Amino acid sequence: MWERSRTLFERAKTLMPGGVSSPVRAVKPFPFYTSMARGSKIYDADGNEYIDYCMAYGPLILGHRDQRVMDAVRERLEDGWIYGTPVELEILYAELISSLYPSIDMVRFANTGAEATMTALRLAKGFTGGKKFIKIEGGFHGAHDSVLVKAGSGATTHGIPNSAGIPEEFVISTLQVPYNDTEKLAEIIENQKEEVAALILEPVMGNASLILPEENYLKDVRKITQENDVLLIFDEVITGFRLALGGAQEYYGVKPDITTLGKIAGGGFPIGIVGGRREIMENLSPSGKVYHAGTFSGNPISLAAGYTTVRILQEEKPYRELKRKTEKLVSAVIDSVEDRGVNISVGFIESMFCIYFGGKPKDYTSALKLDSEKFMKFYWKMLEKGVFLPPSQYETCFMSTAHSDEDVEGTAEVMASCLKEL
Ligand SMILES: *Cc1c(COP(=O)(O)O)cnc(C)c1O
Secondary structure, eight states: OOHHHHHHHHHHHHHSGGGSSSGGGOOSSOOOOEEEEEBTEEEETTSOEEEESSGGGTTOTTOBTOHHHHHHHHHHHHTOSOOSSOOHHHHHHHHHHHHHOTTOSEEEEESSHHHHHHHHHHHHHHHHOOOEEEEETTOOOOSSGGGOSSOOHHHHHTTOSSOTTOOHHHHHHEEEEOTTOHHHHHHHHHHHTTTEEEEEEOSSBOSSSOBOOOTTHHHHHHHHHHHTTOEEEEEOTTTBTTTBTTHHHHHHTOOOSEEEEOGGGGTTSOOEEEEEOHHHHTTBTTTSSBOOOOTTTTOHHHHHHHHHHHHHHHHHOTHHHHHHHHHHHHHHHHHHHTTTTOOEEEEEETTEEEEEESSOOSSHHHHTTSOHHHHHHHHHHHHHTTEEOOSSTTSOEEOOTTOOHHHHHHHHHHHHHHHHHO
């Protein structure tokens, strides 16, 4: 079924570490190689078709190759693709983002989510003078030194939550607290108040399986950070434009000091965005002393794809539909495992969902107890039957506007039969 993919991976392994350009793609014994994708479907090099719930790990809320996004990108390409000068689209997109996120007065465009969180943390330290910051255990904020301590996602899947090659100073200045635990957070802030610049967290954890905030957790986090002059950074690289147009901050009614956006914000092209209050943002170069720069920052292609995607979301407001389809799939799965005494649970929020081999986790420690091996058995069975899930228990599945009710019903049937076989 996967002969060509198998052969391609053999060649890749000699040319790229682990055969891939990003660790989550290194599925054992080999990943499938994609030839193309359309709407809710992805096709591999052997000609197999799958319904896709990985959706490039989050950016594709409109599905693959949306015609309107493609038209916008093509139109931009006609006029050249990179200039090294400002373009009007930066202003239009900045205005749009600031109108949708009341916590954001100003933005800085960058190229990846990792670059956005790196810049946000540098900015928080420069603004407050604090040398340390707090992150949540299992929280993933991209691949840069200060956040690769107990990082979720690929790092956890491959058994290296603490990366080698990170200087001791970074490890010491990165404090960790469990998610959904305000007591530990208050304690650590109390003990190190003068030194802590910021708390960075994914408001909904999407890189250590899917973990939802308990009631009032985010409101309490806001209160504790505010009372102690610790900046609150919401890493909304996944949740931005996903839980609502205005992200998790709109969904939960909590206003962070700094926000990072990415994934959907680039409409499927590389982007990272830092946004926040004017008094904080003005500390970025060239108006302030915290340096950040980039050849491809604010590049017209990513801006055109991202701006068009967000405008479509704004006009069509697909959120209720996305949730309905997700709920339909999740309910079908729950029905199929109920009464069978198997330890499988399902969690979802809006268009994000996760099938847990074990109980629903509330933090990283409980997520680590999930049965990854069993998940991978399930992954391969699903793939064989034409459904592509992200290949790790520690990733989240995504519904897109391109998924039809037929897709959802077909997926539910396949899932029920695969779960039964396990
Ligand atoms: C994907 C992700 C990042 C990193 O974004 P890249 O564009 O891959 O660098 C950062 N934070 C969160 C929450 C993410 O899910």
